[in-house]
Amino acid sequence: MKLAILSRAPRAYSTQRLRTAALERGHDVKVLNTLRFGIDLSNDEPDLQFRGRQLSSYDAVLPRIGASITYFGTAVVRQFEQMDVYTPNTANGISNSRDKLRATQILSRHNIGMPATFFVRNRADVKQAIEQVGGAPVVIKLLEGTQGIGVILAPEVKVAEAIIETLQSTSQNVLIQAFVKESKGRDIRALVVGDRVVAAMRRTAQGDEFRSNVHRGGSVEAVELDPEYEATAVRAAQIMGLRVAGVDMLEGNDGPLVMEVNSSPGLQGIETATRLDVAGAIIDFIGDQVDFPEIDVRQRLAVSTGYGVAELAVHSGSEMVGKALRDSGLSDRDITVLTLHRGTSVTPSPRPSKVLEAEDRLLCFGKLEEMRSMIPERPKRRRRVKKLAQKAITAAENP
Numbered sequence: 001m002k003l004a005i006l007s008r009a010p011r012a013y014s015t016q017r018l019r020t021a022a023l024e025r026g027h028d029v030k031v032l033n034t035l036r037f038g039i040d041l042s043n044d045e046p047d048l049q050f051r052g053r054q055l056s057s058y059d060a061v062l063p064r065i066g067a068s069i070t071y072f073g074t075a076v077v078r079q080f081e082q083m084d085v086y087t088p089n090t091a092n093g094i095s096n097s098r099d100k101l102r103a104t105q106i107l108s109r110h111n112i113g114m115p116a117t118f119f120v121r122n123r124a125d126v127k128q129a130i131e132q133v134g135g136a137p138v139v140i141k142l143l144e145g146t147q148g149i150g151v152i153l154a155p156e157v158k159v160a161e162a163i164i165e166t167l168q169s170t171s172q173n174v175l176i177q178a179f180v181k182e183s184k185g186r187d188i189r190a191l192v193v194g195d196r197v198v199a200a201m202r203r204t205a206q207g208d209e210f211r212s213n214v215h216r217g218g219s220v221e222a223v224e225l226d227p228e229y230e231a232t233a234v235r236a237a238q239i240m241g242l243r244v245a246g247v248d249m250l251e252g253n254d255g256p257l258v259m260e261v262n263s264s265p266g267l268q269g270i271e272t273a274t275r276l277d278v279a280g281a282i283i284d285f286i287g288d289q290v291d292f293p294e295i296d297v298r299q300r301l302a303v304s305t306g307y308g309v310a311e312l313a314v315h316s317g318s319e320m321v322g323k324a325l326r327d328s329g330l331s332d333r334d335i336t337v338l339t340l341h342r343g344t345s346v347t348p349s350p351r352p353s354k355v356l357e358a359e360d361r362l363l364c365f366g367k368l369e370e371m372r373s374m375i376p377e378r379p380k381r382r383r384r385v386k387k388l389a390q391k392a393i394t395a396a397e398n399p
């Protein structure tokens with residue numbers, strides 16, 4: 001395949017390792033400076049320029065987008081997606097992972113363990129938010145920090161309030177998060193490629209520091225992960241839309257607590273700690289997937305008027321409970337079931353013989369009107385539009 005690695009650091013360890021791994025496997029690989037692309041929307045088809053000339057055709061792109069160029073970098077990745085070039089990490093996935101609040105919001109409905117988190121804006125709401133996550137000591141995080149910068153442990157509520165107020169006064173948004181004491185300055189970094197963890201390490205903070213980032217002096221060692229940790233890491237990456245990701249987890253008393261999902265994980269620490277060829281695993285995965293460029297399913301399927309994607313919930317009182325999919329009445333209405341979600345498990349393209357249970361969720365494609373009747377009605381919020389008072393009409397007519 002012909003692969004482009006998007007990076008501004010051609011000499012960095014990770015870039016070098018990925019490039020070498022691709023060459024060793026006989027691929028044609030180029031490291032291209034992300035900032036030298038031009039997004040060309042002047043013709044009938046979306047196109048890209050590189051250093052002022054039309055880009056030759058590529059089969060796959062591996063984005064390594066630094067936090068300081070997220071906006072432009074994700075625009076370039078999005079353009080590759082429009083051109084049907086395979087990328088393991090979508091522009092959406094990368095943007096979502098960059099913002100700690102956005103990532104936490106997206107993961108929060110999928111039964112993934114996370115430290116209790118709160119986000120408020122008004123000073124008057126800060127104190128209660130701290131109490132909601134369990135009181136002091138409490139962790140305060142800048143939404144877009146990396147390498148441990150912008151992560152603060154406040155020992156008391158008063159101190160926490162003062163820190164939050166200071167940060168907000170300089171227009172910085174902060175998360176309020178429960179301090180997971182039992183993790184004792186340690187965390188797990190799992191390197192996810194596709195649907196498996198290819199390498200994992202434990203990071204331990206230096207001295208009395210609670211942040212275990214390598215940039216904060218943390219030390220690393222290889223670990224064998226429990227299946228629960230592996231499954232959580234893979235699911236978190238999948239939900240974020242990232243096929244190559246570094247998932248950071250704290251070891252909570254009740255299992256893994258995901259803190260963040262990194263879309264350009266560094267390879268040096270993890271390859272050194274585990275002695276595993278992580279770069280090779282990434283390149284092999286891209287080689288396998290290159291024929292399946294990421295498709296924004298919802299957008300593509302919604303192109304035919306009146307058709308779209310919807311999630312139908314099978315409620316306990318529903319007639320569908322206990323029936324096989326073929327007898328559920330869905331196919332009579334021309335509704336195709338794409339996936340069946342039961343608890344945390346997912347069955348893709350479920351068979352007609354699959355028996356439905358209460359609380360199943362079906363991701364379906366079909367006529368929106370047909371599906372509407374199967375979606376429980378939302379409480380109506382729309383208010384009637386009131387008539388204007390005569391006084392207001394006169395004022396409007398004679399300004």
Ligand SMILES: Nc1ncnc2c1ncn2[C@@H]1O[C@H](COP(=O)(O)OP(=O)(O)O)[C@@H](O)[C@H]1O
Binds near residue numbers: 146177178180248
């Ligand atoms: N809620 C928490 N409880 C305990 N330790 C935490 C918590 N949040 C973060 N940490 C520690 O701080 C480090 C940095 O936090 P993280 O959210 O990953 O920010 P960054 O993006 O800067 O790496 C983590 O690796 C972990 O060691």
Ligand SMILES: [Mg+2]
Binds near residue numbers: 147213
């Ligand atoms: Mg981190």
